[in-house]
Amino acid sequence: MLWAGLAWGLIASLLWFAIARFGSRQPMSEAQENRFASFTILFFGVTGIVSLLLVGPFNLVTGIVLTGCVLIGLLLFPATQITLVFILSMAAILAYAIVVSLDTTLYRPLLAPVDYRPAQVWYDIITIIAAGLIITKDSFTVAALTSTWRHREASTFDRSIRDPLTGVANRGHLLQTLTHQLAMPTRARKGLAVVLMDVDFFKQINDRYGHATGDQALIHVAETLQDNLRDNDLLGRYGGEEFLMLLPGATLSQAHNVAERCAEALRHNAMAITGSPAIKLTASFGVSSASAQSAMDAHTLIEEADRAMYTAKHQGRDRVVVYSRPQ
Ligand SMILES: Nc1nc2c(ncn2[C@@H]2O[C@H](COP(=O)(O)OP(=O)(O)OP(=O)(O)O)[C@@H](O)[C@H]2O)c(=O)[nH]1
Known part of the structure; x- marks a missing residue:
């Protein structure tokens, strides 16, 4: 199950990255980027929820999918949607914390093993919040890099059509x-x-x-x-x-x-x-x-x-x- 989860996370991430980067010969328009980004959120969001339902919050597969959801999302996102992704990822982390804080006898994952045990609630909440903060920090780093990269691409294009002295077209x-x-x-x-x-x-x-x-x-x-x-x-x-x-x-x-x-x-x-x-x-x-x-x-x-x-x-x-x- 663990290896299947890892393989799935890796393949899905690579596939998504390949589609975003090389999928079209022309650079994506802003509208296309936004559509692609929304589709990505939906895809990883739905996968995350399904993992939660099937294997529960303590399973590594769920952790990988949720982390992948945030990181891959941020890697691909147009700067305009970074705030949206941040809010969604914080909401996902909060929902995750709420789920583990519930009396887990109320919720039993569909594929839970017979000896499924709820974790130590407070320990889990603290770990999850700490993990959330780390993911958020990393996400912002990725977002900043992505935005610099996009900006560099835009300014290279700009330089290639302008006269450097006067700023008008060359x-x-x-x-x-x-x-x-x-x-x-x-x-x-x-x-x-x-x-x-x-x-x-x-x-x-x-x-x-x-x-x-x-x-x-x-x-x-x-x-x-x-x-x-x-x-x-x-x-x-x-x-x-x-x-x-x-x-x-x-x-x-x-x-x-x-x-x-x-x-x-x-x-x-x-x-x-x-x-x-x-x-x-x-x-x-x-x-x-x-x-x-x-x-x-x-x-x-x-x-x-x-x-x-x-x-x-x-x-x-x-x-x-x-x-x-x-x-
Ligand atoms: N400062 C500066 N001078 C430039 C630049 N590009 C061309 N020049 C100068 O523009 C001058 C053009 O001189 P000419 O072609 O003789 O023409 P002109 O003095 O404007 O005379 P007419 O066109 O006949 O009225 C030359 O001295 C060039 O060195 C530039 O980017 N910066």
């Missing part, structure tokens, strides 16, 4: 998002516009104030642009002092307005630095768009915006130029 993420949006079926997408901008005379800022101030200026530019975009627009750093904005659903003239708004914000939002007058920054903007019907690829669209941006540079900088496609 070039790879911009291109991937744009390619994905352009590949959407015609009926699912509206138009899409891109705005490419390049800070004017940026080399002079580096030369005059130093590279660290140059970096601050890039952060300032990114913040100013971000403040002038909507939530579903995507701003990213395309190169050194070049930023790209993806505006899903925007027409060419709407994107033109957005670019003018950004140029205006940059013009009137000089960057404050200590010990010198605020630095005035301007930029040149190029705008291009793809209608819902056009089959345009990401590189062509960006190249058009790039040409328009260079026209803006040649026309004297600090302005917006819209790409006009040859008829």
Whole structure:
């Protein structure tokens, strides 16, 4: 019976862990994780109750299943459900203590041996509470590790799509998002516009104030642009002092307005630095768009915006130029 219990605990735990970790190719969504966690509680909870009924609270099989229930549950749990698991495990420990404190002649496990003897009640209660505290402490350690692990996974993903200096999307993420949006079926997408901008005379800022101030200026530019975009627009750093904005659903003239708004914000939002007058920054903007019907690829669209941006540079900088496609 003991070995069967141990084997069962081990197999069930490994199985559960394998399903949680490798069961789906995609990482589980939060809703899936919650469903899986609830199912796990139910499964181990029911198993625990059945063990209690069949072999009684003093049997090692019951102990293993209850401990497994708490530990495996916590190992797999999304952080949002840790409190729930904690309450449930404390309730399980309390219920366990109550059961052993009862006059056990009132309760006789279904599979109890003929010479079944109730244990010393107080001794058992103290042992169970101590065990409960140890399990709880361990559970919190596991929970903390699990949450660090999840957090690390999330922040690795975050790092892989962000520009480390400015915190906006990096070039790879911009291109991937744009390619994905352009590949959407015609009926699912509206138009899409891109705005490419390049800070004017940026080399002079580096030369005059130093590279660290140059970096601050890039952060300032990114913040100013971000403040002038909507939530579903995507701003990213395309190169050194070049930023790209993806505006899903925007027409060419709407994107033109957005670019003018950004140029205006940059013009009137000089960057404050200590010990010198605020630095005035301007930029040149190029705008291009793809209608819902056009089959345009990401590189062509960006190249058009790039040409328009260079026209803006040649026309004297600090302005917006819209790409006009040859008829
Ligand atoms: N501080 C800092 N400078 C950068 C970074 N990336 C690129 N740069 C600098 O940006 C400058 C770009 O200079 P240029 O390409 O000559 O262009 P510009 O001076 O902005 O002139 P125009 O674009 O013609 O208006 C170079 O000096 C680069 O070293 C960065 O991450 N931090």
